[in-house]
Amino acid sequence: GAVVSQHPSRVICKSGTSVKIECRSLDFQATTMFWYRQFPKQSLMLMATSNEGSKATYEQGVEKDKFLINHASLTLSTLTVTSAHPEDSSFYICSARGPTGTEAFFGQGTRLTVV
Amino acid sequence: AQSVTQLDSQVPVFEEAPVELRCNYSSSVSVYLFWYVQYPNQGLQLLLKYLSGSTLVKGINGFEAEFNKSQTSFHLRKPSVHISDTAEYFCAVSVPGGYNKLIFGAGTRLAVHP
Numbered sequence: 655g656a657v658v659s660q661h662p663s664r665v666i667c668k669s670g671t672s673v674k675i676e677c678r679s680l681d682f683q684a685t686t687m688f689w690y691r692q693f694p695k696q697s698l699m700l701m702a703t704s705n706e707g708s709k710a711t712y713e714q715g716v717e718k719d720k721f722l723i724n725h726a727s728l729t730l731s732t733l734t735v736t737s738a739h740p741e742d743s744s745f746y747i748c749s750a751r752g753p754t755g756t757e758a759f760f761g762q763g764t765r766l767t768v769v
Numbered sequence: 770a771q772s773v774t775q776l777d778s779q780v781p782v783f784e785e786a787p788v789e790l791r792c793n794y795s796s797s798v799s800v801y802l803f804w805y806v807q808y809p810n811q812g813l814q815l816l817l818k819y820l821s822g823s824t825l826v827k828g829i830n831g832f833e834a835e836f837n838k839s840q841t842s843f844h845l846r847k848p849s850v851h852i853s854d855t856a857e858y859f860c861a862v863s864v865p866g867g868y869n870k871l872i873f874g875a876g877t878r879l880a881v882h883p
Contacts, residue, residue: 660812688870697859697873698813747812750872756801756820758863758871760812 656682656752660761667738667768675733675764683728684750685743688758689721690741704731738768771796771862775874778825778857783882784852790845790877792860800862802843803871804834807857816858820865855881 659679667673677687685706690698702712703724710723718742722734731750735742745765749758770871776791794800801820805813817828824836834845843860 658812663810679822695878697875698871700870703870745810756865757803757815757818760805760814761810763810765810 656750656759658684658748658750658761659758660748660764662764662766663762665767667766669739669768670737672734672736673738673766675735675746675748675766677731677733677750677761679759680749682750682753684731684752685728686688686751687725687731687747688751689723689731689733692747692763695746698747701733735766738766739752740768743765743768758768771800771864771872773860773862773874774837775858775860775870775877777877778875779878779880782850782879782880785849787848788846788850788854788879790860790879791860792843792845792874794841794860794862796841796862796864798864802834802836802867803861803863804828804843804845805834805859805861807859807876809856813859815825816845850879850881852881852883854879 659678661676675719683745687704689701701716702710704723704725706725725731747763748761772795774793782788803818804816808815816828819826819836827833832847858877861871
């Protein structure tokens with residue numbers, strides 16, 4: 655099956671620094687990827703839709719300048735949390751539109767802790 | 770717009786008992802339906818999906834779900850659960866022809882007890 659790899663799985667950073675999270679489709683090309691945020695014991699909240707070669711589409715209420723998304727190739731999308739603050743601590747999950755176009759495949763998630 | 774309602778936030782069940790996790794959706798257009806499972810600190814794994822055709826869909830790990838258009842439901846069932854089925858389960862919908870943008874329900878925590 656289609657595999658999506660997300661890295662790192664855990665990261666701890668100091669307040670004010672930036673953190674980059676990578677999402678790779680390993681065995682298929684993903685023209686569209688998605689970034690979600692998940693708070694403890696809650697559902698996934700879609701942050702943005704990332705299309706290869708174009709600007710990401712952000713959901714209402716998500717700060718574009720804080721959560722920078724780059725989808726520079728058909729197998730890689732990155733999410734950079736800029737000037738991180740403790741309230742940005744969360745579980746971030748990416749997914750990629752599968753080769754058949756009917757489903758999405760998820761990465762393993764990244765636990766971000768800002769201290 | 771689409772929405773998904775998972776009627777139970779938590780479902781406790783004993784090992785080897787049957788279980789049903791309920792999911793209702795709202796949409797003015799046809800949708801694809803999905804069930805995902807999430808283990809602690811991990812991403813989501815697809816259990817099964819309904820795109821079209823037979824309303825009874827079989828998935829991995831012995832799970833199945835039935836699409837009921839008149840009741841706009843897509844309940845997940847398993848005839849006999851194991852301790853290892855303890856996890857969070859999410860029902861989701863997407864619109865055909867779109868980017869597979871998934872709309873998730875709030876999730877149901879399945880706790881299997883010995």
